Amino acid sequence: MNSSLSKSKKRRTVGIYIFFxxxxxxxxxxxxxxxxxxxxxxxxxMQIPPTILPNSWSLDTYxxxxxxxxFLALYKNTILLIFWRVVCAVVFSSMAGYAFAKLEFKGKxxxxxxxxxxxxxxxxxxxxxxxxxxxxxxxxNSIFALVFPGLVSAFGTFFLxxxxxxxxxxxxxxxxxxxxxxxxxFSKIMVPLTTSSMAALGIFTAVFAYGDLMWPLVVNTDINMxxxxxGLATLRGQFSTNFPVLMAGSLLAMLPMxxxxxxxxxxxxxxVAMTGGK
Amino acid sequence: xxxxxxxxxxxxxxxxxxxxxxxxxxxxxxFFDTLKLSFAKTLPFGLYKMQGIDNYVKMFSSAEFxxxxxxxxxxxILTVPIGVFISLIVAIMLNSKIKGRTAFRAIFFLPMVVAxxxxxxxxxxxxxxxxxxxxxxxxxxxxxxxxxxxIMITCAIVAIWSAVGYDAxxxxxxxxxxxxxxxxxxxLDGASKIQQFFHITLPMxxxxxxxxxxxxxxxxxxxxxxxxMIVEQSNPVLTDAQSLMYLFYRESFVSGNQGLGSAIVxxxxxxxxxxxxxxxxxxxxxxxxxx
Numbered sequence: 339m340n341s342s343l344s345k346s347k348k349r350r351t352v353g354i355y356i357f358f359x360x361x362x363x364x365x366x367x368x369x370x371x372x373x374x375x376x377x378x379x380x381x382x383x384m385q386i387p388p389t390i391l392p393n394s395w396s397l398d399t400y401x402x403x404x405x406x407x408x409f410l411a412l413y414k415n416t417i418l419l420i421f422w423r424v425v426c427a428v429v430f431s432s433m434a435g436y437a438f439a440k441l442e443f444k445g446k447x448x449x450x451x452x453x454x455x456x457x458x459x460x461x462x463x464x465x466x467x468x469x470x471x472x473x474x475x476x477x478x479n480s481i482f483a484l485v486f487p488g489l490v491s492a493f494g495t496f497f498l499x500x501x502x503x504x505x506x507x508x509x510x511x512x513x514x515x516x517x518x519x520x521x522x523x524f525s526k527i528m529v530p531l532t533t534s535s536m537a538a539l540g541i542f543t544a545v546f547a548y549g550d551l552m553w554p555l556v557v558n559t560d561i562n563m564x565x566x567x568x569g570l571a572t573l574r575g576q577f578s579t580n581f582p583v584l585m586a587g588s589l590l591a592m593l594p595m596x597x598x599x600x601x602x603x604x605x606x607x608x609x610v611a612m613t614g615g616k
Numbered sequence: 617x618x619x620x621x622x623x624x625x626x627x628x629x630x631x632x633x634x635x636x637x638x639x640x641x642x643x644x645x646x647f648f649d650t651l652k653l654s655f656a657k658t659l660p661f662g663l664y665k666m667q668g669i670d671n672y673v674k675m676f677s678s679a680e681f682x683x684x685x686x687x688x689x690x691x692x693i694l695t696v697p698i699g700v701f702i703s704l705i706v707a708i709m710l711n712s713k714i715k716g717r718t719a720f721r722a723i724f725f726l727p728m729v730v731a732x733x734x735x736x737x738x739x740x741x742x743x744x745x746x747x748x749x750x751x752x753x754x755x756x757x758x759x760x761x762x763x764x765x766x767i768m769i770t771c772a773i774v775a776i777w778s779a780v781g782y783d784a785x786x787x788x789x790x791x792x793x794x795x796x797x798x799x800x801x802x803x804l805d806g807a808s809k810i811q812q813f814f815h816i817t818l819p820m821x822x823x824x825x826x827x828x829x830x831x832x833x834x835x836x837x838x839x840x841x842x843x844x845m846i847v848e849q850s851n852p853v854l855t856d857a858q859s860l861m862y863l864f865y866r867e868s869f870v871s872g873n874q875g876l877g878s879a880i881v882x883x884x885x886x887x888x889x890x891x892x893x894x895x896x897x898x899x900x901x902x903x904x905x906x907x
Contacts, residue, residue, distance in 0.1 A: 351714060358716075364777070366726075386752070456644075466650055519623075585738065595729050595730065607725050611786060
């Protein structure tokens with residue numbers, strides 16, 4: 339009885355491993371293929387049947403990609419975009435989330451309805467007017483333009499309000515009796531209690547700012563002001579059939595994020611799981 | 617006491633001010649502006665003229681528009697059921713006690729942190745008809761990106777591959793909330809693994825499953841980046857793959873017809889509203905909120 343039970347359990351474990359090994363191959367293969375192709379020459383990439391390993395590990399494709407796109411500027415723009423989006427989302431959403439969760443003031447529900455409205459509507463509905471505003475002010479092709487739609491975050495406000503609602507009122511009450519004013523209660527006592535939620539919001543904001551394609555394409559058309567995503571779309575136009583260069587460019591664009599991911603993978607995944615389904 | 621209350625209100629307004637002002641400028645006003653634009657004719661130099669429902673008439677009588685609407689719905693049909701199903705299987709597998717599960721979780725999640733632009737690029741290369749590795753392995757000559765009947769399937773494969781890890785992580789957090797005691801009790805009563813799945817796992821994870829389906833559906837109705845990267849605007853099969861948001865982008869920012877673009881985006885919101893409403897009504901039949 340006991341041995342047959344452990345036997346079926348063992349068989350199940352083996353089945354799970356086979357599932358995961360096949361699944362992992364499907365998930366990883368495109369990245370491996372990207373890497374291998376990026377070292378091939380155009381001629382070699384068009385050989386039939388395809389070679390698996392490149393004949394020579396030449397870096398010419400990377401030189402071509404670096405020559406056609408100002409990668410340094412793209413990295414800088416993307417980093418600044420992510421930095422400001424994260425700072426704005428975390429700071430403003432913390433303040434608003436705390437106020438909505440813990441403070442009483444007239445009109446609170448109406449103001450919170452604006453937050454909910456933004457969350458329910460797809461962001462594209464705001465896109466043309468947002469673009470028109472920037473164009474009118476002559477602010478397109480700037481870092482500000484990239485950050486613009488994410489200066490405040492309705493989702494962040496909602497998410498951090500949840501976090502603050504989970505903190506018992508007694509903590510704030512005790513601080514008030516000790517003579518703290520509202521700002522001190524917020525900044526000294528409440529904010530430190532929500533670090534994991536703030537980190538989750540920051541991660542979530544960063545991942546989406548990095549992947550966003552339509553807004554950067556629309557608002558920054560100068561190649562030196564593009565993000566990695568929109569720059570890649572431009573590279574595609576230039577080298578439509580030169581796949582090794584396209585692979586090298588894609589690899590250069592994704593490398594920093596993948597390295598960050600490999601280091602912080604646990605926090606990153608748990609952060610996204612926490613913000614759950616937005 | 618009243619002074620304390622007034623002070624509390626003062627801080628309340630002060631702390632929501634940046635967010636509320638931002639939302640009014642960035643979202644509240646633009647929402648009504650888009651609505652207004654959809655009833656206006658776009659003129660050069662950022663000017664426009666009100667003209668009634670012409671944009672909607674033009675939109676509803678455009679074959680390209682209806683094709684884009686169908687493409688969007690077809691994309692949802694192709695990606696959401698299969699994608700969520702695979703995600704659930706992956707989540708259940710990740711929930712088993714085996715060595716290396718965090719590594720497997722990280723591998724499945726990887727596409728999430730890679731820009732969709734880069735993901736689409738490598739898949740487009742693998743799907744290349746002449747030199748792509750997929751045709752070469754299949755010993756086939758399938759026109760993955762140039763056959764009008766296949767192109768959506770190609771995009772759907774890339775979309776599912778990209779989203780499985782993310783959805784699986786969300787579902788996994790739902791699975792981990794199920795108390796082990798249910799399974800122990802069921803095992804003692806002699807319930808098989810399959811019975812346990814249908815009578816414990818599925819009902820217990822259904823609220824998370826519902827959230828995942830809703831978000832995946834909404835994201836799929838707004839699909840743009842993957843299709844944009846795989847099907848460039850010069851590709852002859854463009855109209856067979858173009859989603860509503862792709863058409864919106866082209867009308868608004870390539871053709872410069874913001875009035876029609878606005879009408880398209882209003883239509884998309886309408887569509888998302890209907891689909892969401894149907895889901896919320898339908899959920900009563902299968903989502904279990906009792907513990």
